[in-house]
Amino acid sequence: MEFSVIDYVVIVVYLIAVAGLGIYAAGRQSSTSDYFMGGEGLPWWAVMFSVVATETSTLTFISIPAVAYGGNLTFLQITLGYIVGRILVSKFLLPAYFKGKQTTAYQFLEQRFGPGMRNATSTTFMITRLLADGVRLFATAIPLAIILRLGGAFIGWTDFEVYLLAIAAISIITLIYTLIGGIKAVVWMDVMQMAVYIGGAALAIGIVLADLPNGLSGAMSIAADAGKLQILDFGFGQPFSDFIAQPYTFFTALIGGAIFSVASHGTDQLIVQRLLTTRNVDNSQRALVWSGVVVALQFGLFLFIGLLLYAFYDAQSAEALGLATTDEIFAKFIVEQLPVGLSGLIIASLFAAAMSSLSSSLNSLASSTTLDLYKPYFGKDNSQAEDLRISRIITMVWAVILTGSAFFFAFLQLQEGERPAVVELGLGIASYTYGGLLGAFLLGRFSEAPDKTDAMIGFFVGLISLLFMVEGPIHSILPGEPLVIAWPLYTVVGSAIVMMVGNITYWIRKK
Template structure:
């Protein structure tokens, strides 16, 4: 079965409907507070689902099944750390943000260390979002690219050319949606879209099970025979160098996942902005902590989908299936195996959810640029209308930049050789810069002596040090056998270096 005209019609109607409903829900924005913070009047449960949809929708739907398809279930260990990290953020960070009436996460750093530290953190956030969301946008284009290839209208096109067209189409629609709707439309559409795409995944799983000769039992038996059911791995049989380089051992995943979650949900404007849209601190805390539980359940669902796919396609590799990467396997099933109309609905919900995530990125990047970099220096005398106009221009600029970043990652992922799952690539990028951000926040919250100079020294020491511990161009130039660490440890090591170096600097300078 191939993608039909009915499926294309479903996608078009769904996307138009989502955009229309989103605009109607959002209403008219009269200020940047409306545009970026929804007037601080969004229910906590809506923010909960919005947080989940924003951080996992596209990468979960596409790439997490690929993790199980090519490996096992040890990725699930990280979700335990995610829950622990969210609890820490709700107690340590959120009261300062909500009670302090802050518009971005980085205003705390301004109050503690001054403008220079806030600017450095805000810029680091922007670079992180540029790279990580470039991966996210590329991942979103995967199913659309497969549809284009299967439709037969793009015969003779290279994979890279198809991805460029898919990415551009998604970016253009998302930009329009973001400019009109603002954060309130994004949050409420996330709630609806999450229900649709999770329901679609469950439906796809049911179709797979019904088409397996031996049903769930057969799929689980095959997974057991190929060691795919392993959830916990302590890794005590590994050498030290192997242990710290392996991302899915229990303690690495638990500690790394917790610290990553503290950084991503306590210092990343993408998530903090959502938590600031609730009515009070208690509501923000409920939304954040319960989002960790929902994320864990969602990871479990999509890893299980990966096991079903492994049985459905009889353990064939991506190459044997005629695909460029493992990340395309679930999209292939959606396009080729689901009944007419249902393929279109699931792909449409995936696109819509992904566009909401992208619009969240655009909105958070624009808010950080406006409040942290533009407003303090160039817009002090602006009216609310002028600020809103500038914010929308900044949103357009970021849309263009993010699209270019997605083009770049499409090029990288389609090169010859072994490639990581897109979800691992995206999390690895975010983990690298989160270490410096989290370290700066911890230095400000837990230590009284360090000043802005100590914070800046520690911040850049953390970012620079990681270059020598992450496999890459600099790492490859080091003599002998350089030490490499797994991506869940990037944030742990980076934040520790910031705190230690910043504290030592304060001690030395205050003698």
């Protein structure tokens, strides 16, 4: 089945509607407080959905069903850690942010360790977002390109050209409403776009259930016989080196997921900015904790789609279905099985997930650049109108930079031969830096003695140390068998090193 004219009309109308509704929802912006903090404060439930939508990329929509199709449900273990981590952030970090009436996550570090530490962590955040979101934006084009290709669209176009088209469309539409409406537009459009992509997933579930000969019970029976309903895996009975290298054993997922969530939701401006737009700390805590529950339910929904597809395609392998990987299984179903018009709606859902992530990145990068780096040094005497104008210029600059970064990664990824290691590094960069960021925050929050010198030394030692424990380019030059840890443990180890080194350097300097 190929895409119809109706499908393309649905996509175009959706993209135009997003830009218009985003601008309308934001209202007028007269200051950076309106632009970056939402003015008088946003409802906690809207912020909750915005946090969830920000975490959800197009790859979540496409790839999580493939996790269940090719494996089981042990991925859900990490969501328990996510909930625990958010509870810890709401109890120990959010009150400190609201107490100081902060506008970025890194002002806390300036109050504790001075402007140098704020600049270092803010810059680290920007580099992280540039690399990780550049790859993420490119990655959003992969399932879109797959679906458009399977649907017979853009015949004669190269993969690179299709990727550039998808990236450019996502970037331009997202920039329009983010540039004009600021954080308020971002949050309200996140709410709408989450409803769109969850609605699209629900429609897909209804259609696949209707086509299954034995319905839901038959699908669950097939999944159970294949061992796909397993949720818990404690991983006991294997060597320690293998145990810590497995990402989805219970304790690794619980502890690693919790610490990772503390870092991502307690130190990353991408999420912290949203939490600071609520009216008070109680609303912020409510939004954060409930977002963990919603994320767990969302992952469960997409894993459930994977189980249904496993029954729908009679447990066939990706190769038997003519696919390169199981990641293409949901895309195949969307193109070949959905009625006219609904395929276009699902593509619109994919754009929704992609734009939610990108709009959040643009606004958080602009806020950190403006408030952490520009305002303290170059805009002390600016009027509110001047600050707002600069903020919009910086938003536009970041949009160009992120789009260019995505184009660059697309070019690298599509080269013949072995794919460059830089792509793998870009995808994992957030996990590297979260350990350093979290360690700096914990050092400032729970260790009274260390000063800015100790914090700076600990921060950079933590960042560098992780490179030797994460499988990547450094390992190729190390002798013997280097220690490799699972990605949920990156943040645990990195933050522990920062705190340990910070306290040790203080003790040495004091002596």
